[in-house]
Amino acid sequence: MKKEMKAALYDQFDGPSKVKSGTIELPELKEGEVLIKIKAAGVNPVDTVITKGYYKNMMPHSFPIIPGWDMAGVIEARGHAARRFEVGDEVYAYARRPEVKWGTFAEYIIIPDSYLSKRPKNVSMEEAAGIPLAGLTAYQSLFKAGKLAKGQKLLILGASGGVGSFAIQLAKTKGAEVIGVASSKNHDYMRSLGADHTIDYKGQDIGEAVKQIFPEGVDLIFDCTSGESLQQSLKCLKADGKLVSILNQGDDLDPKIDHEFVFVEPNALQLDHLSELVDQGKVKVNVGQTFSLDETAKALEQIETLHTTGKIVIVP
Numbered sequence: 017m018k019k020e021m022k023a024a025l026y027d028q029f030d031g032p033s034k035v036k037s038g039t040i041e042l043p044e045l046k047e048g049e050v051l052i053k054i055k056a057a058g059v060n061p062v063d064t065v066i067t068k069g070y071y072k073n074m075m076p077h078s079f080p081i082i083p084g085w086d087m088a089g090v091i092e093a094r095g096h097a098a099r100r101f102e103v104g105d106e107v108y109a110y111a112r113r114p115e116v117k118w119g120t121f122a123e124y125i126i127i128p129d130s131y132l133s134k135r136p137k138n139v140s141m142e143e144a145a146g147i148p149l150a151g152l153t154a155y156q157s158l159f160k161a162g163k164l165a166k167g168q169k170l171l172i173l174g175a176s177g178g179v180g181s182f183a184i185q186l187a188k189t190k191g192a193e194v195i196g197v198a199s200s201k202n203h204d205y206m207r208s209l210g211a212d213h214t215i216d217y218k219g220q221d222i223g224e225a226v227k228q229i230f231p232e233g234v235d236l237i238f239d240c241t242s243g244e245s246l247q248q249s250l251k252c253l254k255a256d257g258k259l260v261s262i263l264n265q266g267d268d269l270d271p272k273i274d275h276e277f278v279f280v281e282p283n284a285l286q287l288d289h290l291s292e293l294v295d296q297g298k299v300k301v302n303v304g305q306t307f308s309l310d311e312t313a314k315a316l317e318q319i320e321t322l323h324t325t326g327k328i329v330i331v332p
């Protein structure tokens with residue numbers, strides 16, 4: 017039976033202001049896929065970037081596009097062989113598909129069940145929806161690319177944002193010593209997440225400020241921000257240290273620096289691990305603001321500022 021749903025939609029690359037709510041018919045449920053009633057959808061800076069067409073040469077796009085890659089919801093129906101979960105299970109996912117088309121700022125999504133994990137039980141749907149993309153980015157950057165180990169010294173640039181907030185907490189689960197960089201209004205917040213030291217990126221050189229704290233430098237820099245912060249920080253990276261960036265692909269960096277660019281991948285096993293850490297109370301999610309589907313453009317404009325604290329979530 018055909019099913020229509022309400023969704024945020026756009027049909028040209030014209031930025032967030034052209035994203036409007038409307039109705040669209042869902043595709044058929046196919047082999048390996050499930051139908052999910054979306055309860056909440058996390059908003060990330062990339063959602064705004066995509067509305068401007070910046071990814072159009074990297075991934076196929078098909079208009080009209082529903083934005084959004086993060087969601088938490090309830091399974092309503094299962095296709096052939098989609099048996100990892102039961103109808104009624106509460107799940108969450110980083111739902112980046114190979115084609116940009118069916119996003120999460122909608123009432124429903126149809127997606128292969130390989131993307132899904134059971135959502136953490138001890139948080140709300142809104143909090144769960146704020147985890148996948150940012151949580152997996154921090155996880156893959158620190159644990160896979162950065163191979164962060166107990167006792168290492170870590171500098172996080174942009175540590176009060178969506179990704180940085182998870183990075184502080186995940187680093188503390190490994191026993192690392194963390195310096196968080198953000199504006200001073202967010203220093204108490206970063207400390208509440210576990211940061212051992214905080215630095216303001218305004219009015220001082222970050223590399224010099226780090227050397228005041230760790231004269232021998234840091235083992236790992238996790239770069240979640242643009243601007244001059246990264247260049248200033250490189251002077252405090254130990255000679256055998258590593259830089260992991262989610263923004264800088266290395267073109268303007270000294271080739272002697274051990275550098276890795278991370279582009280976050282969907283990974284349900286890692287999401288299972290994040291659920292455990294959240295349920296054990298080791299990782300918390302701070303939802304700063306919620307918006308309705310009709311307010312999607314406003315949510316995208318807010319995330320575009322790159323000065324959001326915690327996560328923004330859309331509740332359809």
Ligand SMILES: NC(=O)c1ccc[n+]([C@@H]2O[C@H](COP(=O)([O-])OP(=O)(O)OC[C@H]3O[C@@H](n4cnc5c(N)ncnc54)[C@H](OP(=O)(O)O)[C@@H]3O)[C@@H](O)[C@H]2O)c1
Nearest residue numbers: 061174176177178179198199217243245262279280322323
């Ligand atoms: N490659 C990937 O897979 C991937 C994945 C996720 C995100 N990203 C990208 O990574 C960036 C961060 O994402 P997010 O979701 O964490 O963004 P966000 O929630 O907007 O957070 C941005 C953070 O950067 C801080 N900041 C702003 N200007 C700064 C500066 N000059 N120096 C140091 N910190 C600064 C902000 O602190 P204040 O508010 O205190 O200024 C805030 O803590 C975005 O550009 C996003 O597109 C890439």
